[in-house]
Amino acid sequence: MTSNISDAGAVPLGIETPQELAAPAGSKTWRIRFGSLLIPLAHAAGQNVVTVLGLRFMTDSLAISAGAAGLIFALVKIYDGFLDPAIGAWSDRATTPWGRRLPFLFAGGLAMPLGLALLFGAPDFGSILLAQVFVTLALAIHASGYTLLTIPGFAMVVESSSDPHERTRLMAWRTYGNAIGTLIGSTLPAWLLGMTGPTRGGHLLLAVVVGVVVFMATLLAVRLLRDAPRTQPRVSAVAVRRNALSALGHQVKLAWDNRPFRILAIAHVFLLFGTAIGSAALAYFTRIVLGLGDEVLGTYFMMATVMMVLGMTVWVWLSGRVGKKACYMAALALFGLVQLSWLLATPGESMVLVGVRGLASGFAGGGMILCAYALLSDAVRYDYVQSGERREGAFAGFTTLFDKLSSAAALAAMGVFLGAMGYVPSASGQAAQQGEKAVMAIMLCESAVPALAMLGAIVALCFYKLDPAQLEALEISQDANA
Numbered sequence: 001m002t003s004n005i006s007d008a009g010a011v012p013l014g015i016e017t018p019q020e021l022a023a024p025a026g027s028k029t030w031r032i033r034f035g036s037l038l039i040p041l042a043h044a045a046g047q048n049v050v051t052v053l054g055l056r057f058m059t060d061s062l063a064i065s066a067g068a069a070g071l072i073f074a075l076v077k078i079y080d081g082f083l084d085p086a087i088g089a090w091s092d093r094a095t096t097p098w099g100r101r102l103p104f105l106f107a108g109g110l111a112m113p114l115g116l117a118l119l120f121g122a123p124d125f126g127s128i129l130l131a132q133v134f135v136t137l138a139l140a141i142h143a144s145g146y147t148l149l150t151i152p153g154f155a156m157v158v159e160s161s162s163d164p165h166e167r168t169r170l171m172a173w174r175t176y177g178n179a180i181g182t183l184i185g186s187t188l189p190a191w192l193l194g195m196t197g198p199t200r201g202g203h204l205l206l207a208v209v210v211g212v213v214v215f216m217a218t219l220l221a222v223r224l225l226r227d228a229p230r231t232q233p234r235v236s237a238v239a240v241r242r243n244a245l246s247a248l249g250h251q252v253k254l255a256w257d258n259r260p261f262r263i264l265a266i267a268h269v270f271l272l273f274g275t276a277i278g279s280a281a282l283a284y285f286t287r288i289v290l291g292l293g294d295e296v297l298g299t300y301f302m303m304a305t306v307m308m309v310l311g312m313t314v315w316v317w318l319s320g321r322v323g324k325k326a327c328y329m330a331a332l333a334l335f336g337l338v339q340l341s342w343l344l345a346t347p348g349e350s351m352v353l354v355g356v357r358g359l360a361s362g363f364a365g366g367g368m369i370l371c372a373y374a375l376l377s378d379a380v381r382y383d384y385v386q387s388g389e390r391r392e393g394a395f396a397g398f399t400t401l402f403d404k405l406s407s408a409a410a411l412a413a414m415g416v417f418l419g420a421m422g423y424v425p426s427a428s429g430q431a432a433q434q435g436e437k438a439v440m441a442i443m444l445c446e447s448a449v450p451a452l453a454m455l456g457a458i459v460a461l462c463f464y465k466l467d468p469a470q471l472e473a474l475e476i477s478q479d480a481n482a
Contacts, residue, residue, distance in 0.1 A: 035221045036170050036174050037173045039150075039153035040174045041217050042108075042109060042214045043112070043149040043153070044182050044184075045182075046116060046142070046181075046185065048181065048185030049186065049206065049210050050116070050139070051185075051276055052185070052189070052297075054411075055073070055280050055283075055415060056284060057120060059418075060198070060426045060429060061203065061426075062128075062427065063131075063425045064132055065419055065425050066414075066415045066416075067420070068132060070414060070418075072135060073408050076136060077407075079143070080408075098222075098226065101152035101153075105149060105221065105225075108146065108152075108218065109214060109217075110215065111142070112146060112211070114211075115138050115145055116211045119138035119142060120204055149218065153174075172370055179305050179309045179312075181217075182305050183301065183306075184210060187299070187302040190294045190298030191295055193206065193294040194298060260382055260465070261380065264372070269406045270453045270454070270456035270457035271332065271454070271457045273453045274339070274452075274453025274457075276407040277413070277449055277453075278446060280411055282297065284446075285342065289345070289439060289442055299358075302358075306359075306362065307358070308362040308363065311363040312370060315331070315366055318367075319374070324374050325375065327371050328367070328372060329458050331364045331366075331367030332368060332458050333454065333458060334360065334363070335368060336450065336452075339450040340447050342443070342446045343443065375464070382466060414445050418438060418441050421441035422434075422435050
């Protein structure tokens with residue numbers, strides 16, 4: 001591996017220093033792990049409340065048609081798609097007293113709560129057009145905050161350790177954080193609506209509560225991660241200045257040239273499309289198909305999240321014995337079967353059956369999240385071993401890009417599908433009377449569509465060949481040639 005050392009004999013830029021290679025010891029290790037937990041906790045809380053309740057709030061409280069609401073999500077994500085690579089490249093070359101990543105995290109911790117408050121606190125304009133413009137602005141601010149949190153957060157995990165096992169442990173901590181954030185962003189808001197009713201005030205309350213959690217978690221994470229191992233950008237990377245469009249093209253080329261990452265990205269798109277549409281559809285499904293209150297929705301997500309956390313130890317153990325890829329595929333298959341089981345649900349479904357589905361879904365979800373991001377971190381590390389360049393932010397930017405575009409595509413497709421099937425919007429907070437086609441569309445969005453998406457992810461993973469032993473051998477070979 002060749003080094004890029006400045007003429008003045010400074011630390012090689014873009015190359016790991018001995019301090020970076022050494023595993024942090026003692027309390028510092030635990031600060032990094034806990035900080036790595038808090039970042040996904042923050043962005044998962046802020047994102048899940050919008051994924052689960054955002055579309056329904058727009059159709060059933062703001063009287064925005066399902067098709068228009070879906071298209072708004074798509075429009076915002078197109079904007080966000082151009083922002084992602086710009087933030088990734090910017091964080092790669094940033095030089096601040098806080099390091100490359102922390103300023104972006106702090107900014108995201110401010111923007112995301114603001115977007116939540118604006119969305120769920122949208123006033124009654126007396127005009128559907130003005131309401132659409134306002135929620136588009138709110139979602140754009142919210143999405144910008146999500147980008148600022150996720151891209152530097154993922155990049156910091158990759159650069160915090162050269163040990164693949166420690167990176168897997170950090171991914172497990174991130175998964176714990178994601179699970180807790182999911183609990184806060186899905187269960188807590190649904191329970192609050194169950195107590196207050198689906199009123200404007202109830203929605204604003206849930207936005208404020210979740211927003212405070214997002215900000216406080218981010219603030220604490222910034223403090224804990226301030227001493228985490230850092231890598232420096234290469235001189236060439238600092239000198240490069242790309243606009244959003246060229247940065248996007250650069251990241252697409254990076255991702256496409258990295259075959260393991262390319263295959264994982266395809267699988268991840270299917271995964272995120274299925275989980276996003278399933279989560280959003282469940283808010284409609286429990287209310288319209290099952291005739292149950294939002295407290296049941298909250299309890300379902302609570303049980304799923306608890307099992308996600310409890311099952312994480314099992315998935316970590318299994319991944320060490322049968323491999324991350326095999327565990328990933330098994331988790332995808334289980335999740336797909338759980339979603340298909342909703343086809344058997346009937347009005348007034350027993351809470352026992354709802355709870356069993358929640359537990360099974362949470363167990364599968366934990367495995368999917370852990371294995372997906374653990375494999376992605378290996379693929380990003382593979383790029384460093386092959387190129388010798390520190391481009392974690394670029395890959396994190398692309399990862400976040402397809403995260404968002406997949407989720408947005410799911411919500412947009414669902415909105416357009418519901419609109420085409422005759423879903424009737426409302427301004428009362430309660431669902432209007434729906435026809436048979438609209439009810440059938442909701443059922444398909446909750447069952448068959450997510451299951452098919454999981455199948456697509458499994459097929460993609462059949463082509464993934466990189467494993468930790470191969471990656472370790474490549475690193476040893478590169479170090480021997482350095």
